[in-house]
Structure formats: C-alpha cells, structure tokens
Amino acid sequence: MNEHIIQIIELTKKYGNIKAVDNVSLGIRRGEIFGLLGPNGAGKTTIIKMLATLLKPTSGFAEVWHHNILKEQDAVRRSIGIVFQDPSIDTELTGRENLDFHARMYGLNKEKREKRIAEVLDLVELNDRAKAFVKFYSGGMQRRLEIARGLMHYPKVLFLDEPTLGLDAQTRHRIWEYIKRLNKAQKVTVVLTTHYMEEADYLCDRVAIIDNGKIIALDKPNNLKNAIGEDIISVQVSDGGKFSDILTKIEYIKRIRLHDDFLFLSVENGEIMIPRILRLAHEEGIFVQSVSLRKPTLEDVFLTFTGRTIREQEASVKEQIRMKAKASMRMGGKR
Amino acid sequence: MKSLDFTAIYTIWLREMKRFFRARSRLIGSLAMPLFFLLFLGMGFDAAFKFSDMPPGVNYIAFLAPGIIGMALLFNSITSGLSVIWDRQFGFLKEIMVAPVSRVSIVLGKTLGGVTTALLQGILILLIAMGIGFKITGLLGFLSAVICMILIATSFVCLGLIFASIINDMQGFHLIMTLFTFPIFILSSALFPLERLPLWLKYLSYINPLTYGVDGLRYCLIGMGHFSLALDLFVLVCFCIFMIGLSTYLFGSVEVD
Numbered sequence: 001m002n003e004h005i006i007q008i009i010e011l012t013k014k015y016g017n018i019k020a021v022d023n024v025s026l027g028i029r030r031g032e033i034f035g036l037l038g039p040n041g042a043g044k045t046t047i048i049k050m051l052a053t054l055l056k057p058t059s060g061f062a063e064v065w066h067h068n069i070l071k072e073q074d075a076v077r078r079s080i081g082i083v084f085q086d087p088s089i090d091t092e093l094t095g096r097e098n099l100d101f102h103a104r105m106y107g108l109n110k111e112k113r114e115k116r117i118a119e120v121l122d123l124v125e126l127n128d129r130a131k132a133f134v135k136f137y138s139g140g141m142q143r144r145l146e147i148a149r150g151l152m153h154y155p156k157v158l159f160l161d162e163p164t165l166g167l168d169a170q171t172r173h174r175i176w177e178y179i180k181r182l183n184k185a186q187k188v189t190v191v192l193t194t195h196y197m198e199e200a201d202y203l204c205d206r207v208a209i210i211d212n213g214k215i216i217a218l219d220k221p222n223n224l225k226n227a228i229g230e231d232i233i234s235v236q237v238s239d240g241g242k243f244s245d246i247l248t249k250i251e252y253i254k255r256i257r258l259h260d261d262f263l264f265l266s267v268e269n270g271e272i273m274i275p276r277i278l279r280l281a282h283e284e285g286i287f288v289q290s291v292s293l294r295k296p297t298l299e300d301v302f303l304t305f306t307g308r309t310i311r312e313q314e315a316s317v318k319e320q321i322r323m324k325a326k327a328s329m330r331m332g333g334k335r
Numbered sequence: 336m337k338s339l340d341f342t343a344i345y346t347i348w349l350r351e352m353k354r355f356f357r358a359r360s361r362l363i364g365s366l367a368m369p370l371f372f373l374l375f376l377g378m379g380f381d382a383a384f385k386f387s388d389m390p391p392g393v394n395y396i397a398f399l400a401p402g403i404i405g406m407a408l409l410f411n412s413i414t415s416g417l418s419v420i421w422d423r424q425f426g427f428l429k430e431i432m433v434a435p436v437s438r439v440s441i442v443l444g445k446t447l448g449g450v451t452t453a454l455l456q457g458i459l460i461l462l463i464a465m466g467i468g469f470k471i472t473g474l475l476g477f478l479s480a481v482i483c484m485i486l487i488a489t490s491f492v493c494l495g496l497i498f499a500s501i502i503n504d505m506q507g508f509h510l511i512m513t514l515f516t517f518p519i520f521i522l523s524s525a526l527f528p529l530e531r532l533p534l535w536l537k538y539l540s541y542i543n544p545l546t547y548g549v550d551g552l553r554y555c556l557i558g559m560g561h562f563s564l565a566l567d568l569f570v571l572v573c574f575c576i577f578m579i580g581l582s583t584y585l586f587g588s589v590e591v592d
Contacts, residue, residue, distance in 0.1 A: 052433055053433075054432065054433060054590070054591060055590065073435075075435075077433060077435040078435045082433055084426065084429050087425070087426050088425075088427055088430045090350065090354075090425075090427050090430075091425065092353075092354050092357065093350070097353065102430070102434075104342055104345075105342075105343055105346055105431070105435075106435065107340075107342055107435075149430075
C-alpha cells in the first residue's frame with residue numbers, strides 16, 4: 001500500500017538568484033490525498049508545474065507513475081490530470097464540449113468518450129448544465145467542470161492547485177466532498193496545494209508544510225498537530241486562584257495560565273482530561289461554569305516551525321513574487 | 336513523442352470552427368471592412384482619379400478586388416494566429432499545452448483552423464464581388480486563386496502564431512496590428528499599382544510577401560500582374576514554408592505560466 005506513485009528527488013527550481021523550490025525530496029503514496037500546504041509563493045505551484053512537465057527543473061528530477069518527468073514527458077502527461085489555480089476552460093464552448101475536447105486530445109475513442117463524459121459529469125453533478133455555455137456557469141460550477149475534465153482520461157494522479165481558491169464557504173465544502181469521493185471511487189491519487197489550513201486538515205491523508213521552497217514538516221495532520229504539543233482546556237470557575245493552586249500539583253497538566261476566572265490548561269489528549277478535571281473540581285467543591293477545548297491547528301504547526309503565522313508570511317512573500325516576476329521578465333518575457 | 340497526432344490536429348481545428356461559426360458578430364465585422372473598402376473606396380477612387388497603366392477593359396474596382404481579398408486574408412489570418420494570446424489570457428493554452436500532444440500538432444491544428452476561416456472569408460468576398468459585377472477569367476482562374484489564398488492564409492496565420500509566441504498581452508496585439516499588418520496591407524499593391532511608385536516605396540513593396548500574394552491573385556482572377564505568376568508562386572511557397580518552420584520552432588519553446 002505504501003508504494004510511491006510520485007518520487008521527487010532533490011528537485012530545485014531557481015528564478016535568477018531566488019530558489020522557488022529548494023532541494024525538495026518527497027515520496028507520495030498511491031491512493032492518498034497529499035497536501036502541499038504553505039503560504040502563497042512558497043513554491044507549491046512550481047513543484048506541481050514541474051511534476052506536470054510544464055516547467056523544467058533547474059536541477060534534480062522526479063518520477064510520476066515510474067515515468068521520468070524530464071525524459072518521458074508524454075507518458076507523464078498521460079498519467080496525470082491537473083486543475084490549474086486559474087481558470088483554464090473555454091468559456092465559449094459548452095461544458096460537454098470542453099470535456100469532449102479534452103478526451104479527444106488524450107486520444108479517447110467515441111465510445112469511451114461518451115461513457116466517460118457521462119461518468120465525470122455525474123461525479124460532479126453537472127449533468128443538467130452540460131449543454132450550457134461555460135460563460136454562464138458560476139465560479140463553483142467552473143471549478144467542478146475542471147475537476148471533471150482532469151479525470152476524463154483516467155489519470156493515476158490528479159493535481160489540484162488551490163482547488164477552492166476564491167470560492168465561498170458552502171461551495172468549498174461541496175468541492176471537498178467531490179475530492180474525497182473521486183479519491184475513493186476513481187481510486188486516483190490526489191496531490192493538492194492549498195494555503196487554507198482547514199482544507200489540508202480536512203482533506204489530506206498526509207501534509208507537507210512548505211515554506212520558502214523547502215519542506216519543513218511532513219506527516220499526517222493529526223501527527224503534526226500532536227507533535228507540537230498540547231491541547232488547551234479553558235475552564236471558567238468560581239475561584240480561579242484556589243483551583244489553580246490545586247491543579248499545579250497535578251502532573252498531567254503542563255502549564256496553567258490564570259486570566260480573571262478563566263484557567264487555561266495545557267494538556268495532552270484534552271478530551272480525556274476534561275472529565276478528570278471536572279471530577280477534581282467537584283471533589284474540591286469548586287463550581288465550574290464552562291469548559292472548552294481547543295485542539296492545535298495546522299496554523300499552530302506552521303507557527304511552531306517557522307515562527308510566523310501563515311498570514312504574516314504572505315505579506316513578506318509579495319515582495320519576493322515581485323522580484324521573481326522581474327527576474328523572469330529579464331529572461332525574455334517568456335514564462 | 337509522436338510528431339504528428341491527427342486526432343489532436345482535428346480536435347484543435349474543430350474548436351476553431353465552433354468558435355468561428357458561433358461568433359456571428361465577429362464574422363459580420365470582419366467581412367464588412369473589406370466590403371466597405373471594395374465598394375466605397377473602389378467606386379470613389381474610380382470616379383475621382385484616372386489610374387494610369389491599367390490594361391484596357393480593367394477598371395479600378397477590378398484592380399482593387401484581388402487586393403481586397405488579399406487584405407481580408409491578411410487581417411483574418413494574423414488575427415487567428417494571434418488568438419493564441421487570448422487562449423493564454425483566458426488560461427485555455429495551459430489545457431492545450433499539458434496534453435500529451437506534440438507542439439507541431441498544436442501549431443498545425445491552429446494553422447488549419449485559421450486557414451479555413453480566412454479562406455472561407457476570402458472566397459465569400461470574391462463571390463460577393465462577383466455578384467456585384469466583378470468578372471474573373473474563369474473556373475481555372477478561380478481554382479488557382481484559391482491556391483494562392485491558401486498560401487497567403489497559411490503564411491500569415493503562422494506569422495500571427497510567431498507574434499503570439501513572443502508577446503504576451505493584449506497591448507502587444509494592437510501594436511502588431513498597427514505596426515505590421517497595416518503597412519503590409521498598404522504596401523502590397525492591393526490599393527495602387529507598383530509601376531509609378533517612388534523607388535524606395537517600390538523596394539519596400541518588393542520585400543513585402545503579400546505583394547506577391549496579391550499579384551498572384553490578380554493573375555488568376557483578372558489575368559494581369561506586375562511580376563510573373565511563376566515568381567509569385569515561388570515567393571509565396573518559400574515564405575509559407577519558412578513561416579511554418581519558424582512558428583513551429585518558436586511555439587515549441589513557449590512556456591505557459
């Protein structure tokens with residue numbers, strides 16, 4: 001089960017002096033939903049584009065479905081489907097025509113084409129709008145059509161570059177359900193990039209956190225969160241000072257912070273600790289008004305590894321993007 | 336990588352056709368300008384000036400008609416070549432470029448699409464001109480004119496593709512239309528004969544490939560011309576091959592962002 005469908009070895013991409021991707025090595029397992037999580041400009045999209053043979057790496061290489069991305073471009077392209085960050089559908093054609101174009105480009109015969117178009121339309125629930133021009137689609141529908149299109153030619157791997165960027169919360173959740181469904185039903189490995197923590201957390205079996213072109217952490221979302229530590233239980237009690245003194249002696253509570261009548265307790269496995277703490281309060285005659293538990297998020301993980309929140313990072317990255325744009329303009333304006 | 340993928344070529348061609356026949360307003364617009372030139376400019380100049388060096392029986396409108404067909408071919412061909420810029424702008428180029436299809440096939444598909452639409456418009460203008468009294472030499476002339484049209488269209492669709500591989504934005508598109516397309520049209524002998532031009536203007540016309548295209552059309556349709564038909568065809572074929580080669584080469588190095 002742990003067979004690697006993508007193997008990345010010391011992949012590097014430089015724009016001028018800036019390393020957009022810096023010596024990344026990575027194995028992606030067959031059948032998983034793998035997330036590249038990081039701020040804009042971290043190098044996620046550049047990695048995807050190199051894997052999709054749209055960009056040539058400065059050094060290093062990768063194999064997709066055992067095909068070398070440098071030497072067997074056609075075989076790689078046949079094995080992958082991709083949904084780009086920006087829209088890439090012909091809005092002057094209908095939804096069905098866009099799928100048909102794709103299927104023909106990938107050499108599917110008429111019979112297979114029609115069967116597959118029906119299948120993928122069904123998957124993203126666009127059957128009834130298939131004959132409408134894409135220019136009349138909503139943003140969410142266009143995204144779904146692109147996901148359907150990416151699946152047309154039975155790819156082994158589906159790349160999704162920021163699949164829910166710019167979509168409202170409701171549409172985002174719907175897209176997530178489609179991604180989960182296609183991963184199971186079509187048995188396709190999914191590699192997605194995102195800078196939404198919840199998205200990576202909810203969807204991905206494993207997540208690589210990437211910053212400044214380097215992978216800084218890689219594991220299951222839960223392991224990542226557990227690794228940086230504790231849950232925070234906040235308890236609102238009648239006598240905060242007294243309860244705080246009692247809790248200080250309890251070993252499984254690592255840190256206590258008192259704020260008015262709120263106590264913030266750092267513990268591991270918070271959900272197990274809540275009953276214990278409540279029982280203790282009861283025994284000591286302390287009245288508990290409210291309890292809440294906060295699990296660490298991937299945001300906390302990012303903060304721990306980089307010392308910044310992902311939003312702070314995005315502000316400074318804008319400067320780098322500008323420099324990258326300048327650098328590539330110097331390279332002849334072709335990108 | 337397979338060098339020629341006929342399914343892909345057909346697929347790209349088919350998309351161009353669908354887009355062309357759906358954009359009625361664009362079709363009307365691109366037909367209207369040459370027809371205005373032919374009718375209003377033709378009749379106006381015919382009435383106002385006496386052109387020297389016209390063979391007997393050839394009036395200015397008969398002289399102008401092949402030139403206007405050349406003009407329609409030029410503008411439509413370059414525009415469809417440049418439509419790659421639109422595909423880039425709206426992201427569709429990425430969808431084409433990531434497919435397991437050789438760049439040659441993409442260029443050929445695009446070229447065939449552009450040539451088909453330009454040719455349809457060229458023939459349509461010829462038929463309209465014939466409808467309003469433009470007399471051609473005969474069926475053979477008509478057929479050989481179509482061959483000239485194909486050569487002209489292919490060359491300039493490829494030129495459009497070449498520009499599209501070099502420039503990225505809409506501003507570039509307008510710049511090219513003004514800086515290249517118009518001079519190519521005006522200096523092609525489409526509007527006036529070359530005989531009495533000042534020498535420097537004459538030389539500019541001689542290095543303009545469309546001059547040979549228009550001249551070839553004139554030979555085929557009304558039986559008169561500046562060069563010989565053999566020279567016209569020779570230049571057209573050479574230019575056409577060169578353009579196909581260059582556009583394929585440049586398009587091969589295009590990266591999509």
